[in-house]
Amino acid sequence: MAQSAVKMTAARMPNVPNTSSTLFTWPAVIIETTIAQLKRFKDDAREVAEGFECGILLDGFNDVKEGDIIEAFETREIERTTLDQPPAATASTS
Numbered sequence: 001m002a003q004s005a006v007k008m009t010a011a012r013m014p015n016v017p018n019t020s021s022t023l024f025t026w027p028a029v030i031i032e033t034t035i036a037q038l039k040r041f042k043d044d045a046r047e048v049a050e051g052f053e054c055g056i057l058l059d060g061f062n063d064v065k066e067g068d069i070i071e072a073f074e075t076r077e078i079e080r081t082t083l084d085q086p087p088a089a090t091a092s093t094s
Helices: none
Strands: 004-007 012-014 019-025 028-040 047-049 053-058 069-074
Touching (some): 028 047
Antiparallel strands (some): 028 053
16 A cells, blocks of 8 residues: 655644544545554654644555545543542642
């Protein structure tokens, strides 16, 4: 599979476990998948910031066209809390 050359136009593109992406040509979603590879020059990259160019490989898809938009997001699992209880205080050593 060939990588697609992209330029970051907003925020950053993360490449960590649980990073998913949606590829669409406005307004139609083409595919929802994960990022298989992210490169900056010839090196693997953990993330690419706004304004920089990079190579991206989407898992199971290699037909990215000029004008397509890749939206990346990271899914995290967090502990549920209630709004009526304040967060647990951390112990301090004095």
